[in-house]
Amino acid sequence: MVDSAGHNSLDVVNHFFTFAAKILKLNDALAYLIQNTDRELRVEVPLVRDDGTLEVYNGYRVQHNNARGPYKGGLRYHPEVDAIEVTALASLMTWKTALVDVPFGGAKGGISVDPKKLSLREKERLTRRFVQGIDPVIGPNEDIPAPDVNTDAQTMAWFMDEYSRQHGYTPAIVTGKPPAVGGSVGRKEATGLGVAIATEHAAEAMRLPLQGARVIVQGFGNVGSHAAMFLQERGATIVGISDVSGGKYNPKGIDLQTALRLQNEAGSIKDLGGAENRTNAELLESECEILVPAALDRVLTSDNAERIKAKLIVEGANAPTTFEADEIFRRRGITVVPDILANAGGVTVSYFEWVQNLQQFAWPIEQVQEKLAKKMARAFKDTWETAAKHNVTPREAAFILAVGRVAEATQLRGY
Ligand code: GLU
8 A cells, every 4th residue: 555655664664774774874785685575475375264165365474684583573464464564564573673672583474354354263263274374484483473453362372372283382483472371461561551651751851741641542452552541540641542433532531441341342442432423534633742543554644744733643553654744743843752662562572471481481560561661761762862863853763773783783693
């Protein structure tokens, strides 16, 4: 999919990569090596539906870079998954793991399917068949998948089981598992908690009091719902939330407990009362100090960027801002905490889960959350200092840091 300026998601990532490579004065061949994907795999994923009919989907695993450690990144089940989107998301993972400094590279995978049309058993069969398809390129020291859009802890449990059937018990093959089968406590809420921590740091740096700040969270899935909860705990007022059914806005605050209950029980916040109904598009432009896009990519575009009211945007989703929108926010003085920093809490706790699996030792929640807070604080400080040093935006700074770290590892290892 391209935006109104004809850019796809890979063009956007590559724009920031090229910017960083120039500042870092990387030579062309090294920049080419780092920018492009190491390996791209497309697999056919056949599924016999519950009614006996056969359907065949396209599955992908794109391994972008492993200079700093095994490939790492989530699996997305969505009709818009295609080779370009997965490649862009894999590249973002390389920069994200480098920025928070966990010893991984970047990868992403997915199946071009609408999982909402599948039964639970169909999703299980689809996942197991996909594992068989990508089996030759993954491993606990090679490539470690995780949840992403429309995949969850249950998906990861099937993934681990299918891989373990072939290779023996291997919990470290995938992260984001349920704690009952080797998952880390705190992994499920880690991305949302990381978003709240990043927001706290950014608000402090901008001298924007979080206490009473009005926050809109677009997307009420795993990332958005936890981000909203942790931001409310930190004193912010959540004035708007949304899911695919639409948005809810109340300047006095949304009843989050009821929203969470509805989300769990009915899978949607559609019937939430005590708030005005707004479309997702209207909600993004509604009154607030802080906006957290936590759904899909490219929701902040040249079409709406001029009308965004927020002073601070914290990217819970991957790639929610187009290049044109980013330029408009720069001109308007709106601070954007970029995806590779804002939503890095998920992969950070994935790293903790992988370490626990390798050690066959489980950490308590306090240890997970304390270590996560430290990683986020460090990455935030590095990013803000780099932005000040080069007089660039936080996103440009994050890319300078991340690309620099991957280039250093590549050169040290040799070619
Ligand atoms: N899918 C998440 C992301 O985009 C998590 C990846 C992981 O934990 O490996 O960061």
